Amino acid sequence: MAPSSTPGKNQVFIGTFIHAKCLGELEYLHNTAVCVDASGTIVAIEPNCNQQKAVETLYARLGWSLDNVAITVARHELQFFFPGFIDTHVHASQYPNVGVFGKSTLLDWLNKYTFPMEASLSSLSKARRVYTRCIRRTLANGTTTAAYYATIDVKATNLLADLCYSMGQRAFIGRVCMDRLGPEYYLDESPDHAIAATRATVEHIRRIDSNFELVSPIITPRFAPACSSEMLTRLSELQKQTQLPMQTHISENDNEIKLVAELFPDGKSYADVYDTHGILNEKMILAHAVHLTEEEADLVAERKAKIAHCPCSNSALTSGVARVRWLLEKGIQVGLGTDMSGGYSPSILDAARQATIVSNHLIAPGGQLSCASQEERDKAKLSIEEVLYLATKGGAQVLGLADKIGTFEVGMQWDAQLIDLGRVPDDVAEDDYAIHGNLDIFGWETWDERIAKWVFNGDDRNTKKVWVRGRLVHE
Amino acid sequence: MAPSSTPGKNQVFIGTFIHAKCLGELEYLHNTAVCVDASGTIVAIEPNCNQQKAVETLYARLGWSLDNVAITVARHELQFFFPGFIDTHVHASQYPNVGVFGKSTLLDWLNKYTFPMEASLSSLSKARRVYTRCIRRTLANGTTTAAYYATIDVKATNLLADLCYSMGQRAFIGRVCMDRLGPEYYLDESPDHAIAATRATVEHIRRIDSNFELVSPIITPRFAPACSSEMLTRLSELQKQTQLPMQTHISENDNEIKLVAELFPDGKSYADVYDTHGILNEKMILAHAVHLTEEEADLVAERKAKIAHCPCSNSALTSGVARVRWLLEKGIQVGLGTDMSGGYSPSILDAARQATIVSNHLIAPGGQLSCASQEERDKAKLSIEEVLYLATKGGAQVLGLADKIGTFEVGMQWDAQLIDLGRVPDDVAEDDYAIHGNLDIFGWETWDERIAKWVFNGDDRNTKKVWVRGRLVHE
Known part of the structure; x- marks a missing residue:
């Protein structure tokens, strides 16, 4: 091509x-x-x-x-x-697992399905096959821009960048950084190693697309439970030097939140952990944000961090329902993510559909907001026009591209x-x-x-x- | 053909x-x-x-x-x-409205979208077009058997039977009975009229398929709010004479349940209204059953009535989530329904997918069962194998065809x-x-x-x- x-x-x-x-x-x-x-x-x-x-x-x-x-x-x-649709959160490396999650929830799903698949993509021939199909499939579903997580493997991550560039999909390519939680066979040996690996991907992409016009690196700490405090600090320094965008996960699952509280006992909240490490800023894309507290949402808004709403994933992994209207009303910019393969669908149109559906679950009898007044309940529902906004312009805002796409x-x-x-x-x-x-x-x-x-x-x-x-x- | x-x-x-x-x-x-x-x-x-x-x-x-x-x-x-998939609850007459429901819930949805569309099918040319496409579309999605609601119009209802017969879809054809709630232009003028109209459809189907081997009539009181007490009694008598199957709706929406309590002040519950009118028996298919009480579910189980679970519809119209595991454990037979056009999808595969998804919403943090123990929460989730059972054998049981399909x-x-x-x-x-x-x-x-x-x-x-x-x- x-x-x-x-x-x-x-x-x-x-x-x-x-x-x-x-x-x-x-x-x-x-x-x-x-x-x-x-x-x-x-x-x-x-x-x-x-x-x-x-x-x-x-x-x-x-x-x-x-x-x-x-x-x-x-x-x-x-x-x-x-x-074109904008997918603000998608793990290209998990694409072969779409639909395959059984009855698992986040933490056991990572161990059972996700880490083994990601680790296996250190085989470049397998990575080529998986990434090619993922890009072709998402393009076929109208996704013109994707914020990808790849794996910890630099060569395979760089291959994803090459493939996006040659196949013409606008993309952010994240080399995943994680120095704990993962299995022995799938971990950064140190923050130093993660920084060097991230820099290697940044330099690779600079060689193929010098101004990051089509393909851009994105700094990618997996999420707080998988990153030591030093890792987060070092990635924050790297971000300040490079001014690159960043992506991570936040507050997807109850047990994950408890784990963050255990691992960061000084943190006032999950959002506070990112904030005190200097990575909660206008360049940060936070996936999920299902269980943010009022204080956390206010902090996210103040820092101008963005949120990727992933309804298919949150439904599939029994994570809950993000309160999108509440986030939007705080002035937070929100886009949609397929979150493959936590999410089962490659389609942002499907994510838009499910975004309306889960907004109904939020307020249905028995739902999170079911005790609110009729007026508040009606307000929480997302309309078709609104979810199509999230799928396009909202996503562009989240990725810092609202002046371009x-x-x-x-x-x-x-x-x-x-x-x-x-x-x-x-x-x-x-x-x-x-x-x-x-x-x-x-x-x-x-x-x-x-x-x-x-x-x-x-x-x-x-x-x-x-x-x-x-x-x-x-x- | x-x-x-x-x-x-x-x-x-x-x-x-x-x-x-x-x-x-x-x-x-x-x-x-x-x-x-x-x-x-x-x-x-x-x-x-x-x-x-x-x-x-x-x-x-x-x-x-x-x-x-x-x-x-x-x-x-x-x-x-x-x-083949079995759709235990589908309104062929609402097919053109799939996906078109805005932010409405059951009662305003009926008035805004449903009654006008159904009434318009008294035009036989329009009915032919709508029903042909509905049958073709559901067949294309693997639905070999459907329990259809048509409209109050006998000629159009009979046309639906003719089309199912000629296109080869196994079907139950319900001429809709309703002598209140609907707009003036779309009501049975009396129970007598409804009985005569239902009999006319039964006779028509007997002429094209004398033993009801492929196409069968089904007695169809719309639901309690749309049927006078006399209507329900007369339809019960007709059912006892003919031994035909029956279908109606139950406990889909909070306001509907309140309306039933107002309209039937002597009824102990929604299920009790059907029971005291003699139509809660092993031949009855109840759609939705989202908000049944423990006593109602026990009554449904005792009477051996069946339930059509319609997850796409319940999500779309903000009705809530039916507790399928709880129903199954009471020994109630459960199938899946698209419930077009309350449901947006013509596909029972999609209904199966959404049945797993909504079972997760039931137990997600903030969901109806979120306070239950971890064990109970895991139990409420429906597996892929389970929803495929509901889509096939479960549906066959609901329609009384488990010895055939x-x-x-x-x-x-x-x-x-x-x-x-x-x-x-x-x-x-x-x-x-x-x-x-x-x-x-x-x-x-x-x-x-x-x-x-x-x-x-x-x-x-x-x-x-x-x-x-x-x-x-x-x-």
């Missing part, structure tokens, strides 16, 4: 564009042309435009010559362009997917209607209803094409 | 057969031949058998001639035969699906590996892990062929 930095043609996309510019509202741009230059940047958004008008007026304005423009037109009214605006990059909801048969006999994907559109649905059908029954079959920085990376 | 009673050829199926004969355990029959006669009945199950051995030994034993046998072989080791045994009918989990590439370059469905099988998985991957990421793409009573009804 051509490296993704190869300059391409100018491009025009014509049709309906839908995106979530603010929480709770989708903007629909019908009959619109979006012009993307050879670097993958959106340079014009023209309403009331068709192909002819684009050629006649836009090209001149942009100084484009006719013979260097590729045109993509949404072919019928059930096709539309949507921003997540919505369609001039100056931003063309990370997008062409969605096709199928066809409403008219001139064919109804009985001949072939099944397209898992959706049935009857023709009378409003746009809101079409989107609802997509969120609840859509899958990768509805994702016809996927672009990152203007490059077609899946079709 | 040929009517499904047309005698066909004898058939042999060869490969791996997997089924859930008892709760919590899957039986794997590898290298096995299953012989099905022209009536669709399994007449032999032969282990350690291949095509040649079947021809040489089984045909003679069965008195089959070589030229009248069709052979279907699972083509590679990631294909297997599984019993749900497992592979001699004397039972061939209601089955051929599942394909994809291919493990060996002689093709890894990068050329085409994506089959939403699953990635790497080749090292145990059968348990393959099944787990199917349950958590499988979809209709993995359902290659579907048979009912020996007839191929989808491929």
Whole structure:
């Protein structure tokens, strides 16, 4: 595959564009042309435009010559362009285990399924196979950007970076740091070792993508129970030197929280442990945050750290339900994560679906917030528009990329997917209607209803094409 | 399409057969031949058998001639035969609304989305379109038997029966009875009217399938809030005369339960209302049962009524979580229902997946049972093997068909699906590996892990062929 930095043609996309510019509202741009230059940047958004008008007026304005423009037109009214999905928390190295978790919960799941699989990826041929499939699968599901955890193995981690770069997925690549909790065969021998290994991955990525435009390293302490105090301190120093983003886990499971209290007896809370070690800042992505206390959430908000909400994982591992509305109302930026393979699904569309579902569980009779007033209960539910925001712009905020991706605006990059909801048969006999994907559109649905059908029954079959920085990376 | 009673050829199926004969355990029959006669009945199950051995030994034993046998072989080791799924609760008439429910809960959902859609199906052309797609979609998802609610309209209800019969889906067809709660435009004018209408559908089905072998009527009081006391009494009389099965809803939503208490002030409980009206018996299928009290569950168990567990619906409409383990331990038979369009998914595989997930929500920190001991909490979780039992044999028990369908045994009918989990590439370059469905099988998985991957990421793409009573009804 051509490296993704190869300059391409100018491009025009014509049709309906839908995106979530603010929480709770989708903007629909019908009959619109979006012009993307050879670097993958959106340079014009023209309403009331068709192909002819684009050629006649836009090209001149942009100084484009006719013979260097590729045109993509949404072919019928059930096709539309949507921003690429952003997976703010995913373990590429656990991909073969999706769906395989039995009745385990976090700590026994790590030992039984996760550490052995991650350790086995020190075999580069196995790592290549696993990472290739993970990237292809997530691209096919419309994920244009992923914040990956790899393993403790530097070579395999660097391979993940190479594969993302060549396959064209925007990615953060985390070499996992852990000097305790794991089995003997899968541990950093010292913080020194972890720092050196992390630096090795940073340097590798700098060689393939010098400005980290497509692929970036991310500093990755696994989570407090797996990191000594010295490890956290050293990684904090590294982060201050490099200004790289960071990712870790927080407050996913009751026993994990107890373990943190035991391991860090001076810590006032799980969040406080990260804070006192200097890693709770605006560059930190915290996965889960299911059981944060009021004080912890306030601290996270004050430090401007971000949260990756992983509903499939939290449901699968019996972790509980994160209170997303409560986090958002504190001003915390929240995105969605598949958290494979704690989460079973590679799809952020599925994560969005489950984000609405678990917000209902939070307030259902017997749920965490079931004693709240009707008004509060209604408020806690997340709408379709809101979870699609979390899946795109919310994720971009979490990854510090809200000025580049997540919505369609001039100056931003063309990370997008062409969605096709199928066809409403008219001139064919109804009985001949072939099944397209898992959706049935009857023709009378409003746009809101079409989107609802997509969120609840859509899958990768509805994702016809996927672009990152203007490059077609899946079709 | 040929009517499904047309005698066909004898058939042999060869490969791996997997089924859930008892709760919590899957039986794997590898290298096995299953012989099905022209009536669709399994007449032999032969282990350690291949095509040649079947021809040489089984045909003679069965008195089959070589030229009248069709052979279907699972083509590679990631294909297997599984019993057809059984949907014990589904509103065919609400199919166009799947995924469309916003933030509503049961009672406002009925008024906003459901009654208008159901009423509109008095247009037979619309009903034909909706029902055809519903049947095709559920067949494509492996549903060989469905307990359908239609509408109050007799002609449209009869059309649903005709379509199930011609498309070959085993079905129970319920003409909905409701003489209150609904809007003026969508109500039975009297119990007399409801009884006459129900009888009209019974007679219609008797004409197309005289012994109700494929399609059967089912007496369908919508639920207590929509039925006067006289309506329930009259339907009970009709059931005693006809011995037909019955279906209704129970204890789905808190406000619904309050409404029942107001409408039936003499009733000791929701279940007691059905019992005192004579319809809580072994022929009754109760959907939901989310909030039953201990006394109600004991009463349901004593009367041998059945329960349709609908996890997608209960999650979507914020109804809560049914305590399936608790019901099973009382000896109540439980199946799964999609409950479209309260539920968003047409797939019983999805219902099985969500049944495990909601059992986790029940016991997650903050869930209904979160204060129980660790042992009790572990017990409440439903395993993959258990939810696949509910999806097949459990459903057969609920519909009174456990002697005919749900497992592979001699004397039972061939209601089955051929599942394909994809291919493990060996002689093709890894990068050329085409994506089959939403699953990635790497080749090292145990059968348990393959099944787990199917349950958590499988979809209709993995359902290659579907048979009912020996007839191929989808491929």
